[in-house]
Amino acid sequence: MIDPVTLEVIRNTLPAIANEMAADLQRTSYNMMIYEVCDFCTALTDMQGRLISQNVGGVSHFVADLGVIIEDVVAREGVDGFSHEDVFITNHQRVAGQHLNNIVIYMPILHRNKLVGFAMTRAHWIDIGGASTGLGASPLVSDPWFEGLQLDQLRIYEAGKLNKTLYAVIRDNIRYPESSMGDLRAQIAACRLGVRRLIELYDRYGADVVEESVTTIYRESETRCRKVVASIPDGVYEAESWYDDDSVTPNDPIRIHARVTVAGSDMTIDLSGCASQRRGGVNSRTLAAARVAYKALTEPSAAVNEGSFFALKTIIPEGKVMMAQFPAPMGGWSLIVPTVVDTIFKALAGAAPHLIPAAHHGLLGGSIVFIGKDPRTNANFVLQSLEGGGWGGRPHGDGESASVSVCQGNVKNSPIESMEIKTPVVVEERSLRTDSGGPGQYRGGLGIDVRVRNLVEGKWNMARPRRRKCPPWGLRGGGQGGGAEYFLKLAETQDFESVDQVMRPVPADSQVIIRTGAGGGWGDPMERDPQLVLDDVRSGFVSLEGALRDYGVAIDPGMRAVDISATQAARAARRRVAAE
Helix, strand or coil, X not given: CCCHXXXXXXXXXXXXXXXXXXXXXXXXXXXXXXXXXXXXXXXEEEXXXXXXXXXXXXXXXXXXXXXXXXXXXXXXXXXXXXXXXXXXXXXXXXXXXXXXXXXXXXXXXXXXXXXXXXEEEEEECCCCCCCCCCCCCCCCCCCHHHHCCCCCCEEEEECCXXXXXXXXXXXXXXXXXXXXXXXXXXXXXXXXXXXXXXHHHHHHHCHHHHHHHHHHHHHHXXXXXXXXXXXXXXXXXXXXXXXXXXXXXXXXXXXEEEXXXXXXXXXXXXXXXXXXXXXXXXXXXXXXXXXXXXXXXXXXXXXXCHXXXXXXXEECCCCECCECCCCCCCCCCCCCHHHHHHHHXXXXXXXXXXXXXXXXXXXXXXXXXXXXXXXXXXXXXXXEEEECECCCCECCECCCCCECCCCCCCCCCCCHHHHHHHCCEEEEEEEECCCCCCCCCECCCCCEEEEEEECCCEXXXXXXXXXXXXXCCXXXXXXXXXXXXXXXXXXXXXXXXXXXXXXXXXXXXXXXXXXXXCCCCECCHHXXXXXXXXXXXXXXXXXXXXXXXXXXXXXXXXXXXXXXXXXXXXXXXXXXXXXX
């Protein structure tokens, strides 16, 4: 039996180590996708690849695929095949298929010459060669070799000695070596810190106590998750949704289907009904959708560890769009994952109405990528940001506005001041979109418009979001949320036009609008408190016209009060029409 005080110390120390690793990585990185946007995770695993801890706010859909990397390298190297100060680098898609920008750096942790675990980081590099510059290769890229460098479980340090040849190959084949190699050093430093801290914990309490504590933590996490699943009626629940296309084959929608089986405290998420892998780069090899949905459903606020998933069985057959076989292109690997999470929730909406929100914007935010040369420094630059959208209305409240997807943890947008100081652009507007949130008893969160003017010529990445034909749905009578779009106005033109293009060359003084989607509504809009509608109108979330059209609430033009009699009449008329 572990002393309960010791158990609590270890329980809190393990996430603290991952958090300290994250602070180290963020503070020392060179790339704004890491130090501003926080597109990374840090973690500790045991020697079997089971997750011990991840940093709070770490990217949710990164953590699902760390364990398979460790399983693969241990199978290749053997338990005794690791040395102190070994450092591995990998991004290869045969094991954990993501876009190649997501670089994994990890180190073995040896206590008294015995392998006890690994310290790991996964972070988004600004460039890894090929077509990877910015947020990664477009789904139009046809294979991984076009995407960039593929690094398959390679030692970049062996027993503390740098592999100079590998280092030079990476450095010489990327466009921004100062940034990417700086991020490499930052990731290595974070891993070394994780190794040092876990060894200190082992030295303080002994291997038996630490490992028994980890086993107990796994078991207790499993028990808490099982309790939530047990509250859902046994049954088989299904839902489907669609992603427009894979960018390569237009008008060929990608089916997303979730079959969720609840049996006591066990849950099985079966994604066999999803489309087969595609020619365009929307493919991946990931358990992320099922794990993110399950964690959000069971213990959204608790620290994550492998025990969080012991009671979950995930079925994704080989050859499906989320279990694609190498060398399927994976440049846009994460595009459909948030929609899959929403679809799993949709399947459970009738069985657990008290837990399930309406759909959120279902994309990884509105990506801002502009590439050019800064005349002030004569240096090439890449502007990057991820802009959030609206979340679905919930059984107990409105959806959040301008938030990143359910798969992105603590990812943020880049501050306007940072973008304007570091690159020659002006952010003219970043605003919530009036009337974009799906109407409901609880309104969907709002999407946003970001308008950016480039002061120098360059190239914009504006691959159109592929959720136009399947906008965020409402639940229990709620309306759908607004969709996402990209718009461009060249310097010599008067009007904005809808754009779907990668690396679009533009002259100086052009403008783009990045429009993000909004969340669906939850519940009948006619049941929304009229005073809440008035508050929304005053805040600019809903227009006067939208209040009457979507909620049947009449408000005087001065926005001083609700016209009660007119509202009652409008809602009664709306209900009569619905009844017919």
